[in-house]
Amino acid sequence: MPMWHIYCHESLYSREDKKKFAERITKFYEKFVNLPRFYVSVIFQELPPHSFFMGGEETSDFVRIWIDHVARTTAEDGQDALMRAVNKTIDPFVHERGLRSEIHIDDTPIGLWSIQGLKPPDAMSDVEKKWIAENKPSKY
Amino acid sequence: MPMWHIYCHESLYSREDKKKFAERITKFYEKFVNLPRFYVSVIFQELPPHSFFMGGEETSDFVRIWIDHVARTTAEDGQDALMRAVNKTIDPFVHERGLRSEIHIDDTPIGLWSIQGLKPPDAMSDVEKKWIAENKPSKY
Amino acid sequence: MPMWHIYCHESLYSREDKKKFAERITKFYEKFVNLPRFYVSVIFQELPPHSFFMGGEETSDFVRIWIDHVARTTAEDGQDALMRAVNKTIDPFVHERGLRSEIHIDDTPIGLWSIQGLKPPDAMSDVEKKWIAENKPSKY
Numbered sequence: 001m002p003m004w005h006i007y008c009h010e011s012l013y014s015r016e017d018k019k020k021f022a023e024r025i026t027k028f029y030e031k032f033v034n035l036p037r038f039y040v041s042v043i044f045q046e047l048p049p050h051s052f053f054m055g056g057e058e059t060s061d062f063v064r065i066w067i068d069h070v071a072r073t074t075a076e077d078g079q080d081a082l083m084r085a086v087n088k089t090i091d092p093f094v095h096e097r098g099l100r101s102e103i104h105i106d107d108t109p110i111g112l113w114s115i116q117g118l119k120p121p122d123a124m125s126d127v128e129k130k131w132i133a134e135n136k137p138s139k140y
Numbered sequence: 141m142p143m144w145h146i147y148c149h150e151s152l153y154s155r156e157d158k159k160k161f162a163e164r165i166t167k168f169y170e171k172f173v174n175l176p177r178f179y180v181s182v183i184f185q186e187l188p189p190h191s192f193f194m195g196g197e198e199t200s201d202f203v204r205i206w207i208d209h210v211a212r213t214t215a216e217d218g219q220d221a222l223m224r225a226v227n228k229t230i231d232p233f234v235h236e237r238g239l240r241s242e243i244h245i246d247d248t249p250i251g252l253w254s255i256q257g258l259k260p261p262d263a264m265s266d267v268e269k270k271w272i273a274e275n276k277p278s279k280y
Numbered sequence: 281m282p283m284w285h286i287y288c289h290e291s292l293y294s295r296e297d298k299k300k301f302a303e304r305i306t307k308f309y310e311k312f313v314n315l316p317r318f319y320v321s322v323i324f325q326e327l328p329p330h331s332f333f334m335g336g337e338e339t340s341d342f343v344r345i346w347i348d349h350v351a352r353t354t355a356e357d358g359q360d361a362l363m364r365a366v367n368k369t370i371d372p373f374v375h376e377r378g379l380r381s382e383i384h385i386d387d388t389p390i391g392l393w394s395i396q397g398l399k400p401p402d403a404m405s406d407v408e409k410k411w412i413a414e415n416k417p418s419k420y
Contacts, residue, residue, distance in 0.1 A: 044330075193299075195306055
């Protein structure tokens with residue numbers, strides 16, 4: 001976690017774009033949320049023509065992002081700040097290219113989460129710090 | 141929001157079917173829920189053979205629909221009516237064609253939602269009415 | 281429900297693997313959770329190169345599983361046991377093959393669920409037993 005799904009027309013992003021976009025998302029969670037980098041999954045779901053509709057119309061200039069969070073839950077008074085930060089993260093690949101966007105994030109139960117079969121450590125615990133430093137999970 | 145995902149075998153729907161199906165879904169939210177049309181995303185995830193299983197069996201006559209809602213949360217006593225309305229919406233493309241279906245809807249936090257970087261306006265507010273009339277978001 | 285999404289590189293699983301993996305998941309819910317087999321949907325979302333990132337890196341040895349549950353909600357004190365059981369279910373196709381994994385499960389509202397247009401029966405009710413025995417839904 002987080003798990004990002006980026007739904008877009010198959011022509012929208014080059015291989016290089018996708019690499020840089022995923023790196024920018026990963027860095028956001030690394031630098032500002034202090035998560036291990038390997039927690040961040042980014043899945044580009046590039047849709048063929050005639051499969052992606054917004055307002056009943058086929059669309060090729062629209063980026064629909066769905067994010068599931070679990071490692072950190074967002075308190076209500078932090079939601080606006082999170083959405084601003086997420087939008088800033090996507091700006092160079094979306095709004096600055098004249099593309100339209102919609103984003104929504106869901107919070108899911110932290111107890112129903114595993115990595116490599118392990119229960120991830122508590123936020124900001126020593127074990128999490130180790131996972132961050134090593135950028136991989138280990139038994140604890 | 142809403143975001144509809146329609147998982148089905150790749151042979152199930154023609155280009156024309158998908159256009160009409162997406163329009164019917166969009167009209168449901170426009171007419172009965174009073175949402176801006178552009179809130180409605182419909183994603184057809186057409187699966188190749190050997191990738192889609194129901195009850196352990198490969199299936200090509202099954203339509204699995206997952207919907208995320210945020211603009212309107214459904215109170216418990218409105219859930220049955222919503223599911224009836226959603227099933228009526230899909231009937232011509234699913235049940236009347238002899239296809240099997242399963243649908244589930246999740247409600248996600250309204251504060252974790254943005255369109256074009258903007259926080260969508262309150263339900264039934266003047267700004268939302270403007271967004272409905274113009275069928276696009278604008279700063280407010 | 282449950283609905284499993286298995287995100288992986290397109291080269292990871294053969295047709296036979298996917299069939300057996302889906303059967304193993306289905307059997308888990310049939311034997312240990314006592315659900316009708318047909319409640320279980322498994323969707324393999326096999327991603328082409330340059331579309332799937334973990335920690336900012338393209339990955340081909342990583343299996344990202346997202347599960348939506350509704351038929352049974354997991355109480356907090358049962359979450360660890362559920363995650364152990366789910367990991368044991370995937371072991372032969374993931375960890376025993378040296379693949380990396382991440383799993384998360386979300387619980388969604390039971391009232392926002394339908395199968396063939398019907399509201400599924402209460403857990404462990406006589407109707408559910410009939411659905412289990414017949415492995416298909418019927419009016420009640």
